[in-house]
Amino acid sequence: MLGLMQRHSLSISSLIDFAERQHGDAEIVSRRVEGDLHRTTWAAVARRARQIANGLEAFQLAFSDRVGTIAWNGYRHLELYYGVSASGRVLHTVNPRLHPEQIAWIINHAEDRVVCFETTFLPLVKAIYKECPKVKHWIVLCEADRMPTDDDLPGLISYEEWINSHSDQYRWPEIDEYAASSMCYTSGTTGHPKAVVYSHRSTVLHAYASALPNAFGLSERDSVLPAVPMFHVNSWGLPYSTAIAGCKVVFPGPGLDGKSLYELMESEGVTLAAGVPTVWQGLLEHVKQNGLRFSTLNRTVVGGAACPPAMIQVFQEGFGVEVLHAWGMTELSPIGTVCSLKNNQLNLPPEEQVKLRAKQGRALYGIELEIFDELGKLLPHDGKAYGSLMARGHWVVGEYFRPDDLSSSLVNGWFPTGDVATIDGDGFVQITDRNKDMIKSGGEWISSIEIENIAMAHPSVQMAACIGIKHPKWDERPIICVVKRPGAEVTREELLAFYEGKVSKWQIPDDVVFLDSIPMGATGKMLKTKLREHLINHRLPQT
Amino acid sequence: MLGLMQRHSLSISSLIDFAERQHGDAEIVSRRVEGDLHRTTWAAVARRARQIANGLEAFQLAFSDRVGTIAWNGYRHLELYYGVSASGRVLHTVNPRLHPEQIAWIINHAEDRVVCFETTFLPLVKAIYKECPKVKHWIVLCEADRMPTDDDLPGLISYEEWINSHSDQYRWPEIDEYAASSMCYTSGTTGHPKAVVYSHRSTVLHAYASALPNAFGLSERDSVLPAVPMFHVNSWGLPYSTAIAGCKVVFPGPGLDGKSLYELMESEGVTLAAGVPTVWQGLLEHVKQNGLRFSTLNRTVVGGAACPPAMIQVFQEGFGVEVLHAWGMTELSPIGTVCSLKNNQLNLPPEEQVKLRAKQGRALYGIELEIFDELGKLLPHDGKAYGSLMARGHWVVGEYFRPDDLSSSLVNGWFPTGDVATIDGDGFVQITDRNKDMIKSGGEWISSIEIENIAMAHPSVQMAACIGIKHPKWDERPIICVVKRPGAEVTREELLAFYEGKVSKWQIPDDVVFLDSIPMGATGKMLKTKLREHLINHRLPQT
Numbered sequence A, B: 001m002l003g004l005m006q007r008h009s010l011s012i013s014s015l016i017d018f019a020e021r022q023h024g025d026a027e028i029v030s031r032r033v034e035g036d037l038h039r040t041t042w043a044a045v046a047r048r049a050r051q052i053a054n055g056l057e058a059f060q061l062a063f064s065d066r067v068g069t070i071a072w073n074g075y076r077h078l079e080l081y082y083g084v085s086a087s088g089r090v091l092h093t094v095n096p097r098l099h100p101e102q103i104a105w106i107i108n109h110a111e112d113r114v115v116c117f118e119t120t121f122l123p124l125v126k127a128i129y130k131e132c133p134k135v136k137h138w139i140v141l142c143e144a145d146r147m148p149t150d151d152d153l154p155g156l157i158s159y160e161e162w163i164n165s166h167s168d169q170y171r172w173p174e175i176d177e178y179a180a181s182s183m184c185y186t187s188g189t190t191g192h193p194k195a196v197v198y199s200h201r202s203t204v205l206h207a208y209a210s211a212l213p214n215a216f217g218l219s220e221r222d223s224v225l226p227a228v229p230m231f232h233v234n235s236w237g238l239p240y241s242t243a244i245a246g247c248k249v250v251f252p253g254p255g256l257d258g259k260s261l262y263e264l265m266e267s268e269g270v271t272l273a274a275g276v277p278t279v280w281q282g283l284l285e286h287v288k289q290n291g292l293r294f295s296t297l298n299r300t301v302v303g304g305a306a307c308p309p310a311m312i313q314v315f316q317e318g319f320g321v322e323v324l325h326a327w328g329m330t331e332l333s334p335i336g337t338v339c340s341l342k343n344n345q346l347n348l349p350p351e352e353q354v355k356l357r358a359k360q361g362r363a364l365y366g367i368e369l370e371i372f373d374e375l376g377k378l379l380p381h382d383g384k385a386y387g388s389l390m391a392r393g394h395w396v397v398g399e400y401f402r403p404d405d406l407s408s409s410l411v412n413g414w415f416p417t418g419d420v421a422t423i424d425g426d427g428f429v430q431i432t433d434r435n436k437d438m439i440k441s442g443g444e445w446i447s448s449i450e451i452e453n454i455a456m457a458h459p460s461v462q463m464a465a466c467i468g469i470k471h472p473k474w475d476e477r478p479i480i481c482v483v484k485r486p487g488a489e490v491t492r493e494e495l496l497a498f499y500e501g502k503v504s505k506w507q508i509p510d511d512v513v514f515l516d517s518i519p520m521g522a523t524g525k526m527l528k529t530k531l532r533e534h535l536i537n538h539r540l541p542q543t
Helices: A012-023 A042-058 A075-086 A100-110 A119-131 A159-164 A200-211 A233-245 A258-267 A277-289 A309-319 A343-347 A350-357 A448-456 A492-498 A528-534 B012-023 B042-058 B075-086 B100-110 B119-131 B159-164 B200-210 B233-245 B258-267 B277-289 B309-319 B343-347 B350-357 B448-456 B492-498 B528-534
Strands: A027-031 A037-041 A066-070 A090-093 A112-117 A137-140 A180-185 A195-199 A223-226 A248-251 A272-275 A299-302 A322-328 A335-339 A367-372 A386-393 A415-423 A429-434 A439-441 A444-446 A461-471 A475-484 A511-514 B027-031 B037-041 B066-070 B090-093 B112-117 B137-140 B180-185 B195-199 B223-226 B248-251 B272-275 B299-302 B322-328 B335-339 B367-372 B386-393 B415-423 B429-434 B439-441 B444-446 B461-471 B475-484 B511-514
Touching (some): A012 A042, A012 A075, A012 A200, A012 A233, A027 A042, A027 A075, A037 A042, A042 A075, A066 A075, A066 A100, A066 A119, A075 A180, A075 A248, A100 A112, A100 A195, A112 A119, A137 A159, A180 A200, A200 A335, A223 A233, A223 A258, A233 A322, A258 A277, A277 A309, A277 A461, A309 A322, A309 A350, A309 A448, A343 A350, A367 A415, A386 A429, A429 A448, A439 A475, A448 A475, A448 A492, A461 A528, A492 A511, B012 B042, B012 B075, B012 B200, B027 B042, B027 B075, B027 B258, B037 B042, B042 B075, B042 B159, B066 B075, B066 B100, B066 B119, B075 B180, B075 B248, B100 B119, B100 B195, B112 B119, B119 B137, B137 B159, B180 B233, B200 B233, B200 B335, B223 B233, B223 B258, B233 B322, B258 B277, B277 B461, B299 B309, B309 B322, B335 B367, B343 B350, B367 B415, B386 B429, B429 B448, B439 B461, B439 B475, B444 B448, B448 B461, B448 B492, B492 B511
Parallel strands (some): A066 A090, A066 A112, A090 A180, A223 A248, A272 A299, B027 B248, B066 B112, B112 B137, B223 B272, B272 B299, B475 B511
Antiparallel strands (some): A027 A037, A386 A415, A439 A444, A461 A475, B180 B195, B322 B335, B386 B415, B461 B475
16 A cells, blocks of 8 residues: 655755755855855755756756856856756766866766856866867856966867856656766775765755755755765765755865965855864864854864864854764765764763763664674674675665676675774664774774874874884884974874873874875875885884 | 665654664553553663564464554553554554544554553443454453453453563564554544555655654653654654654653653653643643743643643743644644744743744655635745645645545645644744634634633733634624633623734633533544533623
8 A cells, every 4th residue: 555645856956946945045155266255145046946947958068968067156157056957957066176187088988068157266177178079068167258278178168158148937847756867986096986976865855854954954054065075976965955054154275274265254154164183173273273163163073073072062162163073975865974972872981971972973864874794794783893885775786887897786785984983872883993094913903083082182293194014023013293383392102191091002193204295185184105105115023 | 866875664663663772671661550650771672572473474464454452641652653554564553532332433443453551441442342343452451461351342352461462573564654653533623533644755754854843853862752642643753753762752642641640751861851831831820830940851741732832831940841832733643733942943032032932833854834815826935925735745635535535635646634724934834723613703804712811821810721702793793701710700801802913802711601611522622512512602792
């Protein structure tokens, strides 16, 4: 017997329609590449999204044709998120931090018919233009009078001229909710990048779940600053979830330095900001150095990499900003877990709370997470057993788009995240490491993240990366690579002594390597592969 | 091109699995018919739901077979919500306030195979037992040693004995998300009741949307008291949405008087309570008469009937409790709108805010609401134009279950709610009346709700109902029926004078009728049909 309720598709068009109808006047503020601050509203974004749809019709783009974007976080990118997907095409967000060669490969692999890019990325486009012959239209995200002229790039179109030549009257088509809406390539460190193809359904369900009070808790009383890029991992789904919630959205454009972010937060009354730990590090440095306070910010979502407990403490205790530690990945749309404390946990002493907040939190309603041992046996939720973290649910990848090989397919319906984690009795997941970053010493595993977090808690340390170095007896031994805070000093011996009592003796690194910087990947994560290559001949001291 | 994300059903089993896994220790507190306070947890509810599933297998109930419940708000009813639906059967909640004849008709129409009822309803079951020969098992929601013995009711089964004879090991089946999960009959005042059949999908999407911060804003920090019955309109979906949010739930059982509710709220730290205005009236009377305060309650959802602005004011200004005015109906699962103010509206003066909160609020994300005139023309969202309110969306009825006739089908895909409403530029809906309660005077419409709200703002008035009385010249003229507060006095003339300046002269009632009580229907709504019958010969004074 079937239910007798109406049947409608879960669709991205319904998100922008809703935002226009119910909070059309909520603001969208964007720092543009031109440097100025641009103000618009959800209603205007909706209108311009319909102009895009008409523009794509005029290009005779078919259903499911791909439209690439190489753009910062801003209103035009938001318009494209909706205009492209809601009209039935597939939005392909391209990460400009990848190598030009990889970008060309990605655009060709996705078969983008149109690519929209910011003027900032003109040199990049020059480098790939000839390599991407199937792209029919290159659109520059600017006014007609700011168009670059370049003989190597014939036929560039001004975005503003393009959309303004089209009507804002358009009726979104009815779309199968399982149809592709957007895609994003992972920044695989080996082999070709792999593409995750989201559906209208997965996107809407992810938006519902991530806006819930136990997750981001988004409401129309929020002013949200997404410091996590729209060109990667869908800016954690915020372009969609803020449409449900009717938030004011504040886009920082390319300016992610501490000063720019802080000023924007203060001037636009930002209540929630979302970003990776390295970006928040810059923000906190700026705020501390200048003796500033946050007047409106009350919570920050930290993800993309494990948030060091020391950072949680500074936000919470120093500034009264609640840290919502989160974990996810491109393959999870991207949000898997958010760490919001339970009622009884809020009564724990502050140091216990920080320990809990250092966990990545619990799965959103809509996905399941489990840990398995090497033989595929389910491990208990006791906060101690650690194993391969696997995911299953509405917004978890099923298969990659036209993969080179099938090695990365599901295991009994579960997606292997590549992370190693524990899960406690309340369902709190703690990522102990990436599978490939775990250090095996004398038959035991050492979590590189745990070793890094301790170093990060030292007042003289700005950034720390722990890697394993080959060892004749123990197989591998950990070393800690450290970037010191400007002007701060700490010796090898002091730092090693700092570990005493915090971990078992055999987990203390064998050595400290001081570096000027740690190589970072295109998505703001530390590139430990590079570090390992760089230090392959590092000689451990005799102990 | 299809998205490449995993495909899973939206299912009610995933709700209870989630609650067990992630907040198994959150409490479920129930006032039982025995009078005592029972404490359990989401984890135990999940275990017992699986025992129910095994019990239903033992009864050889097929997929989609109906299981009726005649029960108060309590943990056993919650267990049935999950055990029945998640195992693939259809939960049929029966409203015990209907006439026994109607109840028998409903149980037969739904073809219930099993009926579970509380000891309170033994007399009712006696009255219908013989009329429902297709019910194979009558289960009493009590322990074996409390079982009633009655020769007229052979074969009664003790719920506790039944479920405890079955294992709590059970694997929920995979279910098509469009399959029926539960059903509820509307309390149609004319003709047979009509059944709405919910699906797993509609139920889960409704739960997602209603838990969002702009709606109920449910989180694991909440202790929720549903004073709206689980035997009707799914207790506004709270049995499902609290499972997503991990709330503590406090079930009042049959005790909805002010004193019982207040004591439960205080002892269980209730933060959010949901109920109809008449229930809150009793609560507020108790609190005011005894000079009490709410120590934890911070918001109350008011729906089922329009919330008088005077009540909003008392809650907000007198007690600091935010009123979330809501509107819905059985056919909408039931939540259609919730009134939560937007950022800029929170800065308005209190009296302006009360005006806004007197509106029923905005459609949840997932449904659409529009108003149409008599010719089916779409009316503008200007807060002035009023017309028939129509609904469309994921949790709106498509068709009734085995209807007597097809007169109640959709109009161009829209469900006619039977309400008359305005919608303003922000999407705020205000119900001006039920279609059938509007009063037509001299070719103009008068909103009975507006006239009632003014009377309700008079300090001596406890309850007020406005109906139209036939008039030779004006077609109809409004009169106001009033129940005075205990000990309070007010004359006809004083009350009529109270209207001056508040509405146009021609909208002021022609007469006041003082009554001891106003007839109430099975779902806590005023029965204006009864009132109209009672006053059919009322003679209007000459004016």
